[in-house]
Amino acid sequence: MTARTPITGGSLGSLPAATPGDVDDAVARAAEAFRTWRIVPAPERGAVVRRLGELLRAHKSDLAELVALEAGKIRSEAQGEVQEMIDVCDFAVGLSRQLYGATMASERPGHRMMELWQPLGVCGVITSFNFPCAVWAWNAALALVCGDPVVWKPSEKTPLTALACDALVQRAGAPAGVAQVVLGGAEVGERLVDNPSVALVSATGSTAMGRAIGPRVAARFGRSLLELGGNNAAIVAPSADLDLAVRAVAFAAAGTAGQRCTTLRRLIVHRSIHDDLVDRLVTAYKSLTVGNPLDERTLVGPLIDRHAYEAFGRALDEVGALAGGARELESMAPDAFYVRPAIAVVLEQTPLVLRETFAPLLYVLAYDDWDEAVALHNAAAHGLSSSVFTSDLREAERFLSPAGSDCGIANVNIGPSGAEIGGAFGGEKDTGGGRESGSDAWKAYMRRMTCTVNYSGELPLAQGVEFL
Numbered sequence: 001m002t003a004r005t006p007i008t009g010g011s012l013g014s015l016p017a018a019t020p021g022d023v024d025d026a027v028a029r030a031a032e033a034f035r036t037w038r039i040v041p042a043p044e045r046g047a048v049v050r051r052l053g054e055l056l057r058a059h060k061s062d063l064a065e066l067v068a069l070e071a072g073k074i075r076s077e078a079q080g081e082v083q084e085m086i087d088v089c090d091f092a093v094g095l096s097r098q099l100y101g102a103t104m105a106s107e108r109p110g111h112r113m114m115e116l117w118q119p120l121g122v123c124g125v126i127t128s129f130n131f132p133c134a135v136w137a138w139n140a141a142l143a144l145v146c147g148d149p150v151v152w153k154p155s156e157k158t159p160l161t162a163l164a165c166d167a168l169v170q171r172a173g174a175p176a177g178v179a180q181v182v183l184g185g186a187e188v189g190e191r192l193v194d195n196p197s198v199a200l201v202s203a204t205g206s207t208a209m210g211r212a213i214g215p216r217v218a219a220r221f222g223r224s225l226l227e228l229g230g231n232n233a234a235i236v237a238p239s240a241d242l243d244l245a246v247r248a249v250a251f252a253a254a255g256t257a258g259q260r261c262t263t264l265r266r267l268i269v270h271r272s273i274h275d276d277l278v279d280r281l282v283t284a285y286k287s288l289t290v291g292n293p294l295d296e297r298t299l300v301g302p303l304i305d306r307h308a309y310e311a312f313g314r315a316l317d318e319v320g321a322l323a324g325g326a327r328e329l330e331s332m333a334p335d336a337f338y339v340r341p342a343i344a345v346v347l348e349q350t351p352l353v354l355r356e357t358f359a360p361l362l363y364v365l366a367y368d369d370w371d372e373a374v375a376l377h378n379a380a381a382h383g384l385s386s387s388v389f390t391s392d393l394r395e396a397e398r399f400l401s402p403a404g405s406d407c408g409i410a411n412v413n414i415g416p417s418g419a420e421i422g423g424a425f426g427g428e429k430d431t432g433g434g435r436e437s438g439s440d441a442w443k444a445y446m447r448r449m450t451c452t453v454n455y456s457g458e459l460p461l462a463q464g465v466e467f468l
Ligand code: NAD
Pocket: 126, 127, 128, 129, 130, 131, 153, 154, 155, 156, 184, 185, 186, 187, 188, 189, 190, 193, 204, 205, 206, 207, 208, 209, 212, 213, 226, 227, 228, 229, 230, 260, 261, 262, 356, 358, 384, 426, 427, 431
């Protein structure tokens, strides 16, 4: 397989892809490593993750440079991605002393009930190109402290970043077989997914990928954690601070060249401020510098490949006239795809608007009343991230209420992208339902064991059952 940079479309080198036998061997090594890793005290497992965090701090710039080179992110966002890895390592180190279980009041005298959280087993991690290392870290940092070895199948579009991360985790002292990488495309991922020794498949990518693997894991009663596509929206209410909203929308819709799962794709604006907001956005978009992501002045780097560029082009053909932006910049090379972020005013949510086009194309819709805005917002098949811009406390609370946003993430006066690691990350509906990173997402990587201890000399049965 060939590693490429979207900056020029050129090759960065060739790498051998894993064979089916290589994947099986990696899983077998991980299963063997699990036998000892699971009984290493969790704080000691945390020490490996602490050293990984320290190495990431020491190599932040170099790794960020590689992310920029391979995924096309601007430097600041690439640095942010590595910072996110450092943050989740810190979080996981603390967690390694806090894998708490509950205790419950037993109905029987002289009995104690409790929950123990046990390591689950081998964790297969499949990741997308657009977060080529942070998503692995979200999974790996937690899985490692929870006692699970990790076999990582990174995106075939970003193999070098994966190899760099693997070098760091080995240097951090991960025992043999506890952290491994298998390179390759979907077929390598499928081999991992179907291996019955993989207890948890944590897969990040398109909804199509999740639809393909979810049933396969379920068929063998494996556990899956799916982090799939998004079609994220923001409501802008009449009381919104428009200066703040314009900045937030520009970053959320055009940042990362529209290639985040949390990218803002639909803007639902009250009719009374619609034209004003569109004008302001069109002006803001004119100042977005598109180009080489390694250039400090650039705000929008390239699309990942021709496939992404063609999907963007198809969406633009379908949507017709644009309020702002344009289809194409002059390419820097025949296989490099730079586009100018675009804004399209639409009258309704057509199938096009409800489709995730992984590129910087923002649809703007007008609404007249709150219920209509929420209905438009929740009409997407995906349910990842969402925002409301308002200065009206009642509207903000309604957005966060059970009758408000139906997403896994809901923000007030912040765009939908750029989450912190401390919260659980993920979404509902076609986004797959998984949660990873902060809060109690660690529970997905462990096996819950309910234990009852009888310290009396009697044998009372539950529910008062009499026997012998
Ligand atoms: P993709 O679905 O093309 O690939 C993602 C990963 O899945 C790759 O490693 C790929 O090789 C693997 N894969 C694909 N088909 C497979 C199969 N049948 N079996 C096993 N593995 C398979 O996605 P992409 O283009 O790399 O990333 C963009 C997509 O990812 C967008 O839809 C985006 O919204 C989504 N995404 C979601 C999140 C999230 O947390 N929800 C985060 C980042 C990206």
